[in-house]
Amino acid sequence: EGGWAQKTLHLISSHQRKAATWIGYAVAAGVLAGMFVPVPYRVTCDCIAEPVLRSYIAAPWDGLLESTDVEPGVIVNAGQRIGAMDGREIRIEKSALVAEREAAARQYDTHLANREIADADRARLEEARLSNELALVQHRESSLEIVSPVNGIVLSGSLDRRENYPVARGETIYEIAPLSPLRIEIAVPDNEVMHLSVGQRVRFRFDGFGSEIHDAEIRLIRPDATIRDDANVFIAEVEIDNDDGLIRPGMEGK
Numbered sequence: 001e002g003g004w005a006q007k008t009l010h011l012i013s014s015h016q017r018k019a020a021t022w023i024g025y026a027v028a029a030g031v032l033a034g035m036f037v038p039v040p041y042r043v044t045c046d047c048i049a050e051p052v053l054r055s056y057i058a059a060p061w062d063g064l065l066e067s068t069d070v071e072p073g074v075i076v077n078a079g080q081r082i083g084a085m086d087g088r089e090i091r092i093e094k095s096a097l098v099a100e101r102e103a104a105a106r107q108y109d110t111h112l113a114n115r116e117i118a119d120a121d122r123a124r125l126e127e128a129r130l131s132n133e134l135a136l137v138q139h140r141e142s143s144l145e146i147v148s149p150v151n152g153i154v155l156s157g158s159l160d161r162r163e164n165y166p167v168a169r170g171e172t173i174y175e176i177a178p179l180s181p182l183r184i185e186i187a188v189p190d191n192e193v194m195h196l197s198v199g200q201r202v203r204f205r206f207d208g209f210g211s212e213i214h215d216a217e218i219r220l221i222r223p224d225a226t227i228r229d230d231a232n233v234f235i236a237e238v239e240i241d242n243d244d245g246l247i248r249p250g251m252e253g254k
Helices: 004-034 088-113 117-142
Strands: 046-051 055-058 063-068 081-085 145-147 152-156 165-167 172-177 182-189 201-204 214-217 220-228 231-240
Touching: 081 172, 088 117, 182 201, 214 231
Parallel strands: none
Antiparallel strands: 046 182, 055 172, 063 081, 063 165, 081 145, 152 172, 182 231, 201 214, 220 231
């Protein structure tokens, strides 16, 4: 049977085995019970900030772009001059039309004084035509300066200052987008899209902003898939206010 020391060690060992057995049962029961506790399923995706609206500034007519005043990345205000069209040809055309209209007016007076009614009518119609052309040229002259229609950031345009650059009517000179609100496009893997629905909450952060977290909800899930970074994804959209203008279009995050 051994001495009292051996008896004491044997007793302690037997109690430890029993305690370990009961601890094992308790752990197994806890794990089994934990399997029945619901937990949120989180989907991790890449996202990118995009403007909600885009304004395209086009050349108003065929001519020369006299100057460009801003470059991509510059913040502009509504009504701010961002470029100008060359007005030399317009001013020459305006002077010629004014002279022709005055000549037509004199012919009208002469024919009317000589009671040449048919010739007077033709001169009057010619004066009206020249007046209409002159009004169009004057409108062009008043639109020589190209201004921004909105507050926002210049997304694309001249990368260098251009002078006397030929442009065609309708050719895009600048693309400007407001900074608020912004649309966040979330690239959801195709094997995770069935877990998402409109109205669910989304938490995201952008690279370069540390641990700052933004919160929004899904407003739209596009029905068709697309390829991004060699992966088949569905795009979910959320909108955020960006009144401070810190988030810029093109910024990426998670």
